[in-house]
Amino acid sequence: MTVISTDTGFSRRDMLKGGGALIVGFNLAGIPGAALAARGDVAGPPDPNAIDTWIAVHADNTATVYFGKCELGQGNTTGMLQIAAEELDFSMSQISAARLDTNVTPNQGATSSSSSIERGGPQLRAAAAEARRALLQRASLRLGVQINSLVVNDGVVSVEGEGDFRSVKYGDLLGDKPFNVKFTGAAPLKPANRYKLVGARVARVDLPGKMSGRYELVHHLRAPGMLHGRVVLPRGQRAFGAGAKPLSIDENSIKHIPTARVIRKGDFVGVVAEQEWDAVKAAQALKVTWQDAPELPGNANLFTQMRGQKTIDTVIANRGDIAKGFAGTAHERSSAYFCPYQGHLPFGPNCALADVRPDGAVVRSSTQDVYNARAMLARVLNMPADKVRVQYYEGSGTFGRSCYEDAAQAAAIMSQAIGRPVRVQYMRWDEHGWDNYGPAHLAEVRAAVDAHGKLVAYEYHGWQHGWTVTSTILDIALQKPGVERASGSASITVNPMSTGSMYIVPNRRVISHAVPMEGYLRGAALRSPLDLSFAFASEQTIDELAYALKMDPFEFRRRNIGDKRWLGVLEAAANAASWKPRVMASSLSSDEVVRGRGIGLGTHHVSYGAAVADIEVNRRTGAIVATHLYGALDCGLAVNPALVETQIIGQMIQSVSRVLKEEVLFDQRGVTSLDWNSYPVLRFAEHPAVTPIVVQRIDEPATGAGEEVMGATVAAIANAFFDATGVRLRQYPMTPERVRAALAART
Amino acid sequence: MTDSFKLKVNGREQAVSVSPDTPLLYVLMNELALRGPRFGCGLAQCGSCSVLVDGVEVRACVTPVSNVAGKAVTTLEGLPALYAEQKRLPQPPALHPLSQAFVDQQAPQCGYCFNGMTIKAAELLAQNPKPTEAQIRSHMDGHICRCGTYPLILKAIQLASIRMAGDVR
Numbered sequence: 001m002t003v004i005s006t007d008t009g010f011s012r013r014d015m016l017k018g019g020g021a022l023i024v025g026f027n028l029a030g031i032p033g034a035a036l037a038a039r040g041d042v043a044g045p046p047d048p049n050a051i052d053t054w055i056a057v058h059a060d061n062t063a064t065v066y067f068g069k070c071e072l073g074q075g076n077t078t079g080m081l082q083i084a085a086e087e088l089d090f091s092m093s094q095i096s097a098a099r100l101d102t103n104v105t106p107n108q109g110a111t112s113s114s115s116s117i118e119r120g121g122p123q124l125r126a127a128a129a130e131a132r133r134a135l136l137q138r139a140s141l142r143l144g145v146q147i148n149s150l151v152v153n154d155g156v157v158s159v160e161g162e163g164d165f166r167s168v169k170y171g172d173l174l175g176d177k178p179f180n181v182k183f184t185g186a187a188p189l190k191p192a193n194r195y196k197l198v199g200a201r202v203a204r205v206d207l208p209g210k211m212s213g214r215y216e217l218v219h220h221l222r223a224p225g226m227l228h229g230r231v232v233l234p235r236g237q238r239a240f241g242a243g244a245k246p247l248s249i250d251e252n253s254i255k256h257i258p259t260a261r262v263i264r265k266g267d268f269v270g271v272v273a274e275q276e277w278d279a280v281k282a283a284q285a286l287k288v289t290w291q292d293a294p295e296l297p298g299n300a301n302l303f304t305q306m307r308g309q310k311t312i313d314t315v316i317a318n319r320g321d322i323a324k325g326f327a328g329t330a331h332e333r334s335s336a337y338f339c340p341y342q343g344h345l346p347f348g349p350n351c352a353l354a355d356v357r358p359d360g361a362v363v364r365s366s367t368q369d370v371y372n373a374r375a376m377l378a379r380v381l382n383m384p385a386d387k388v389r390v391q392y393y394e395g396s397g398t399f400g401r402s403c404y405e406d407a408a409q410a411a412a413i414m415s416q417a418i419g420r421p422v423r424v425q426y427m428r429w430d431e432h433g434w435d436n437y438g439p440a441h442l443a444e445v446r447a448a449v450d451a452h453g454k455l456v457a458y459e460y461h462g463w464q465h466g467w468t469v470t471s472t473i474l475d476i477a478l479q480k481p482g483v484e485r486a487s488g489s490a491s492i493t494v495n496p497m498s499t500g501s502m503y504i505v506p507n508r509r510v511i512s513h514a515v516p517m518e519g520y521l522r523g524a525a526l527r528s529p530l531d532l533s534f535a536f537a538s539e540q541t542i543d544e545l546a547y548a549l550k551m552d553p554f555e556f557r558r559r560n561i562g563d564k565r566w567l568g569v570l571e572a573a574a575n576a577a578s579w580k581p582r583v584m585a586s587s588l589s590s591d592e593v594v595r596g597r598g599i600g601l602g603t604h605h606v607s608y609g610a611a612v613a614d615i616e617v618n619r620r621t622g623a624i625v626a627t628h629l630y631g632a633l634d635c636g637l638a639v640n641p642a643l644v645e646t647q648i649i650g651q652m653i654q655s656v657s658r659v660l661k662e663e664v665l666f667d668q669r670g671v672t673s674l675d676w677n678s679y680p681v682l683r684f685a686e687h688p689a690v691t692p693i694v695v696q697r698i699d700e701p702a703t704g705a706g707e708e709v710m711g712a713t714v715a716a717i718a719n720a721f722f723d724a725t726g727v728r729l730r731q732y733p734m735t736p737e738r739v740r741a742a743l744a745a746r747t
Numbered sequence: 748m749t750d751s752f753k754l755k756v757n758g759r760e761q762a763v764s765v766s767p768d769t770p771l772l773y774v775l776m777n778e779l780a781l782r783g784p785r786f787g788c789g790l791a792q793c794g795s796c797s798v799l800v801d802g803v804e805v806r807a808c809v810t811p812v813s814n815v816a817g818k819a820v821t822t823l824e825g826l827p828a829l830y831a832e833q834k835r836l837p838q839p840p841a842l843h844p845l846s847q848a849f850v851d852q853q854a855p856q857c858g859y860c861f862n863g864m865t866i867k868a869a870e871l872l873a874q875n876p877k878p879t880e881a882q883i884r885s886h887m888d889g890h891i892c893r894c895g896t897y898p899l900i901l902k903a904i905q906l907a908s909i910r911m912a913g914d915v916r
Binding site (some may be wrong): 072073074075203204206207208210211212213214215216217219220222258275276277280345346347348349394395396397399425427428642646649650651652653654657675676677681682683684685687688689690 | 748765766768769770773776777780781782783785786787788789790792793795822823824841842846847849850853855856857858859860861862865884885887888889890891892893894895896897898899900901
């Protein structure tokens with residue numbers, strides 16, 4: 001049995017001093033001299049214009065780099081270390097990354113939109129180049145030669161042509177002392193043709209620890225004197241804006257559970273107990289009467305209600321003259337498409353550990369943005385932000401904004417109330433039922449071609465509500481209505497990149513119809529936000545035009561693409577799949593199991609994705625099985641092609657799951673998808689083979705690689721279904737019921 | 748409310764005092780501070796909490812600790828030693844051949860599901876050293892991966908199967 005000490009709390013000394021406790025995989029022997037002892041003592045963010053904020057070189061000739069993008073399982077840390085090691089001329093084994101920490105690491109914004117390597121990378125690269133220049137200036141003085149005759153290998157500076165005869169280690173030049181150099185961004189960068197690490201298939205630094213069970217996830221954290229906490233919420237969220245208001249709480253209902261206590265703040269209800277199992281039982285046993293919430297549309301009325309709602313409309317793209325464009329065309333196709341709410345649903349529900357004291361708080365969380373988490377915690381705790389310290393510990397893959405802020409806030413609220421550290425983990429039904437879901441989407445797409453097979457007009461109307469700014473726990477604890485992100489660049493609108501931008505279309509219009517989130521479910525960015533929906537609708541329309549022309553859909557796309565990089569991925573995917581030109585649905589079979597092959601394009605913001613899908617459809621049961629997927633991604637310079645390949649595989653498997661299986665179910669009262677049975681995902685036995693293709697462009701800037709093949713995959717699968725059956729499915733997930741209904745409607 | 752239980756975890760006898768209905772998972776995580784088994788659903792739906800009990804994969808999240816008293820529990824941490832025992836190796840490898848194959852294939856993304864994946868695959872290869880692809884797919888089907896790493900897990904299990912056949916028996 002755990003002994004509970006009355007002297008509770010994290011060992012604040014250990015946590016606050018700079019050094020080993022904060023550094024991932026760092027050799028304790030090399031730790032901080034006087035200069036670094038101060039690191040972490042005060043609230044950040046540290047000055048981004050100082051090189052010392054970014055890089056520390058240690059006496060043992062190793063370095064620690066400090067950046068603001070976190071490891072989410074995508075291999076981010078490895079990629080960022082490659083970039084820094086490349087510019088510094090260190091080897092991978094000499095360099096490690098500091099834990100993200102609001103007292104320690106610079107604020108590079110959220111780890112989202114696949115932006116780490118694209119936007120975080122160049123900043124780190126420039127800092128490393130500047131650090132290298134400063135080290136070479138010192139080496140030049142030490143060795144008595146001009147900088148331009150110095151070379152560096154594995155952190156050892158030597159005079160070119162003299163081998164080790166005249167050399168000095170970085171560690172001896174600086175050894176744990178500060179650079180005291182301003183980050184000007186003007187230091188010369190290493191040219192791409194001299195890269196050794198960038199562009200190489202470097203193995204991930206985190207995997208050996210993860211595979212042995214040594215790696216410390218946020219779920220593993222414990223603190224002396226800690227209590228276990230659980231949130232108490234209605235099973236399944238209700239209408240956004242209604243919160244969760246307890247009318248009465250029967251504390252006697254948990255009297256039989258030793259040490260369990262109810263914690264309240266505003267409308268927030270939680271329980272704590274000494275033993276985790278007691279907290280779990282208490283959260284389930286506690287009798288709470290909740291105030292009724294306004295009715296939701298439920299799955300049944302969702303799209304009708306969205307379509308009929310008063311919306312705020314924005315013209316996203318407008319080129320040529322739509323009315324003229326659609327006049328006198330050879331073929332025109334138009335349809336509506338229906339796309340579901342889907343969940344983030346990290347495999348390990350979110351978890352956090354908080355130690356809140358009157359004079360300050362330390363919260364350990366798997367947030368994608370430690371500084372934003374700090375600001376929200378400061379509000380919840382009614383403390384100045386500089387008294388709140390947030391440290392990042394990896395959770396399980398989150399794919400956007402799951403309930404990590406909620407878990408952190410719940411832990412902090414309960415720790416503040418009870419004066420001891422509290423660890424909160426969400427239960428499966430909390431995570432499924434109170435996610436910030438990827439919003440549902442309704443599309444009406446119309447496109448036309450001329451007799452020569454050229455696209456002449458394209459129009460896309462999309463309806464969806466927006467994303468939450470706040471979080472469930474913050475809203476209910478402060479008794480404030482949830483806030484939807486105001487319209488503007490940061491809100492979710494129809495993405496022009498995913499809606500026909502890859503084609504030359506003289507007349508194109510894209511319009512976003514913003515539905516207010518109130519009365520729907522709480523939304524937030526889910527990996528490749530709505531791009532799966534856009535591609536599902538847009539690329540099926542494109543395929544229909546190819547079919548109307550009796551043209552091979554690859555050839556049709558090839559003729560209408562206006563950009564060599566789009567063409568590059570299209571051809572790469574088709575080549576990998578040994579694409580044979582043919583008209584879709586031109587060899588329909590009456591067998592029970594029929595096969596189809598489809599192709600599609602898609603992206604998120606900047607990179608280029610293409611996919612070919614081979615599927616089987618059981619016409620009797622309605623089951624679709626993806627058998628082989630080919631995915632090509634051009635993300636400019638792929639810093640680590642092996643990482644990009646695994647990202648392609650992950651994206652494609654997840655896309656199969658999302659297009660075939662995943663849908664948040666809800667009725668008028670609330671969400672009813674509360675576990676993996678009521679929200680099925682793709683299983684092991686059903687998974688397709690995946691062939692990933694990285695289109696490496698060493699001279700182009702590195703752009704996102706974590707989201708951009710998903711839309712293409714969904715489109716390719718939808719088009720393969722038509723190829724197999726001659727029928728279009730315009731709603732996903734493409735479940736057996738929907739398949740059977742669509743096939744029956746045709747006969 | 749609490750009872751004392753003698754557990755044999757990863758070859759070591761350990762005594763714990765907890766209420767008998769406590770799921771094994773919470774004992775492994777909180778009393779024994781193990782990092783392999785972890786909470787995923789609490790409903791035996793996902794496999795993140797899996798351990799071997801007398802060589803058979805069970806879901807620790809729904810197995811009361813009282814059910815495993817006197818039985819041999821192996822977690823991810825204990826797999827190398829169990830493997831050395833099965834293969835009569837002089838000492839345990841640093842990583843079980845499956846874990847090594849997962850690293851070599853760069854299979855995991857977040858890695859959260861790999862506790863269960865490794866346990867379940869170790870159970871398979873102990874029973875059936877040379878499984879077919881269909882047998883692997885079927886055996887692993889109760890384990891979910893949200894990151895989409897299934898194809899690489901499949902390849903790694905095949906690789907480990909080949910390597911393990913080469914180890915001294």
